Amino acid sequence: MTDSANALAYVDAHLDDSLDRLFALMRVPSISTDPAYAEQCLAAAQVLTDELVALGFEARVAPTPGHPMVVAHHDGEGPHVLFYGHYDVQPVDPLELWKRDPFDPVLETRADGSKAIVGRGASDDKGQLRTFIEACRAWKDVEGRLPVRVTILFEGEEESGSESLEPFLHANADELRAEFALICDTSMWDTATPGLTIGLRGMAGGQVTVRGPSRDLHSGIYGGPARNPIQVLTNILADLKDADGHVTLAGFYDNVHPLSDDVQASWNALNFDSKQFLGDIGLSVPAGEKGVGVLEQSWARPTAEINGIWGGYIGEGFKTVIPAEAHAKISFRLVGGQDPDQVWAAFEDHVRSRLPADCSAEFNVRGGSKAISLASDSPPLAATRAALDAEWGKSALLASGGSIPVVNSIRSILGMDSVMVGFALNDDNIHSPNEKYDLNSFHKGIRSWVRILGKLGEMAPAQSAETAAA
Template structure:
């Protein structure tokens, strides 16, 4: 019998008690974006502190300019890991679309043989973070110690932009530094296939406003003679891609690497097709770079997307004007070693070089962060894959994600450590939507998975 076998047995025996603890946390209305729930956010932080103390963590609530952080430490043998999660949740609107009170969690059978925990925060991220806490509880209860030295950081503002996180990391750099970080805010490939996320795309956001005349003009009096900012803007945006779907901004692909052939082959083995990927949203053809699969396009290739355009008269009826200005919001998803500052500067130059006489441009930045990428064969990844494969019906896969989780990059830049991203959410968890849920199997086997991962990381 291995050291973890009795721990896994303990998790099996105590599933009802772990559910009740999760339900207690889910009942707390920790909506970070609404000031009316500031007291609930603190209540959630305080509940977590008291719960961690029962396991033997030295835990405390740490005040910030916004909602508090939870920081906890526990000595242990082996490497030092920092586990990150967030206790805040999204607003519940529209409330009328919920089948039940979003803060009255329950377990429901959502289809024959499949049960789920239903309630706001069940998957994002309270259920996820509690899988790790329960793993620590069971391990400590059986062995009287933990397999690693563990620091825990729970944030209360992730759903509202994390305004306090960077200053907090800066102020507490020495205390929070570890050998590597663990984050449980991602998803499995499918209900039977666990995943380690090794890549996250970065992001650059930029708003551009093209201006011409000093006021809106009558299109009959001035049409054909005066510059039209909407026309100018449309031409610039149309130049962003070539006929093969590649972004035309000079230097855009600097730092973009080709995905290893064996990784591409493993992605092909996941069975994702263009029809499966696009069909549910009413589309049938891939639109990006040619001769690349859907998964490669969203996991490993950079993008330029126009997210919104405004200008002229957009109300009911018709108004024949040449507008004085027109604006667009443009975002770039970055991969590998692309530099957000260089991308922003290159895009601005790209726009300025296409401005005709009598037009000028204003730029408004909307954040920027680099991509996050781990080596596919690094020990941190392979150990986690092996541990997950021992727990779930199918072997763990290394995947990437098209979105961004800035905390992974912050840990690398500010605390000089890599991040292992392992989560047990599913695509149908309805996070940020009414009737959010977390599969009971995800909650239970997620706990068992963290025991296996911690054990694997503690071994030499």
């Protein structure tokens, strides 16, 4: 049996120290997508490695063709778990919208008296991975051990495409393989209701370029008779959805299944406020598929979105030009049995079939992942849910979420399923200026992981192994 009471008391008594360690990590500007910050990514990896070594882990900075991984191991008596997080962060642009230096974190007291950690990486993902490290620290400092055998993998390229991740998993599969994985890059339902993610939408995406004339043209001379690639591209993209918000790609909905009555009823019982959900971001009228609720669209329906579009002259002032080419970035969120390769191929066919004479298209696919669903009654998830219920005093919501490609990678390469539990909130401004992480999320997140580790430690290793193999 594992008693977490002493470790929980340790967390409460040392919260300020935990915050100091989080702030130290957040001060390292580990922006993975910008090569100028490569040394800072390495520095963040080294900070985490040194800390894990000091906690008794066997840890190393593992080089990749991109930014390094952090790999660490610690023995324990219970089942073997792989904990995944990422230490890299998004760029901070637009900088002028930040209230303060993004890499000078602060504990901010809000008008209602609640407190939040503000700074880049507070929620995504330094604050989240820190909750797990601090839970391990509490167990080690109080009990001198961990209740489970732990392997840690911290990635440095999650925010820039994870190009090194799958090759690294393949090359180090024997070292990283465990009985199941724990992933913290997820969120709660609200400030008082923890969440367990048991389904993830997949992803397909890339860029399309439409080319027309051989060079940029003067619109006063060629306007009218010359094809305008921006007009061509926008017409094609407008055809991606019909008047009812349905995606028009051939075969797009072939492997999309409706919600079961039980799932639909459980979601209806949440009393989700779609008006507030949209109102919080300055909107009021639901878009998307006609007749499909906002929550179902977010959790269980596929989408087609235009993420960026450009061409011609976009600088200051005005230039009357017909551009030679136009570009757009497109992404599709996938559910059920949708195949990302088939969806992208259907998109290419959609574009090519609508190209007028004298225009051509070029595609650059970014890659994709299939949707994933996890058994809601697995022993690891049941143990995690019991731990969350004990900490939060209410039942954790079993929910679906956005794409987390590492879950598919871990399943396909390492043969393991994942338990996904995190403590972020929808208003944490991840990827945006003034990113924050509620102090309550941080504090109770650490406490939750203390309880989760304790509950997982009560499982027989053979039991969790059978679950992973099922």
